[in-house]
Amino acid sequence: MIFLLLFPVLVLGEIQLQSNVSSNVTFEDNERFQEQEHFHVFSHCNEDLLGKYSLLICWDQFHSEMKDINKELWCEWDQVIRPYNELTKCIESLTTYLGCYFPNQVVQDFFIQIHSSFFQACPEEEELFPDAPSGVVLTLTLIPVSLIPILVFLVVWKSKICD
Structure with a gap:
């Protein structure tokens, strides 16, 4: 598992961080403060590699954990919260390792794919009691x-x- 996470660093080389830390600060006065994916260390994001490794590492781990849960219980949040949390932490770690901003469009598409594969049949809201x-x-x-x-x-x- 650790080798798979370190593989991008070995292949792409060590990610060079800027030596001037003060230039890596973003203030709210800057109107582009919400577009962090275009700033600083995140400019070296390899989105193709992020997409491949998220499927290879995080998807496979989540899929194997979800197979252990009865399919009828996939909509029960108490049953899937641990695997879903592990998936989120895996994606966040992988994103940080690859020098990408979290969350980004690749991560959002990945979670949409997860939800459409595993949670599509779940009701959007809890059923309300009738009057x-x-x-x-x-x-x-x-x-x-x-x-x-x-x-x-x-x-x-x-x-x-x-x-």
């Missing part, structure tokens, strides 16, 4: 409301008897 019939709501509202005047009358009547 109760109006007769039930009316009955459950009127009973306590009608008891209030009766209880007030009993308290006043009891206090008059005690005096």
Whole structure:
């Protein structure tokens, strides 16, 4: 596993970081602060290699973990959170190793592919409870409301008897 992650460094050579650290700072005043993939160390991103290695390393690992989970449980977040978290960490590590900005378009496409392969049949939102019939709501509202005047009358009547 470590060899596969180090392979791009061995093939492409060591990624050279800029020696001037102060030029590697991005301030919010700069209107392009959200376009980090075009800045600094991320300009040496090999997106083709990122796509290949994400499939080779992260996809295979996630796929083997998902095979161990019953297909009917793929929509249960409690069942898939660990493999999904491992997939996210794998992609993030791989992206950083290859000198790419995380997240980027390759990573986004990769996760779309994952979701279309494994989670396409899952409902987008949890099912909401249906509204109760109006007769039930009316009955459950009127009973306590009608008891209030009766209880007030009993308290006043009891206090008059005690005096």
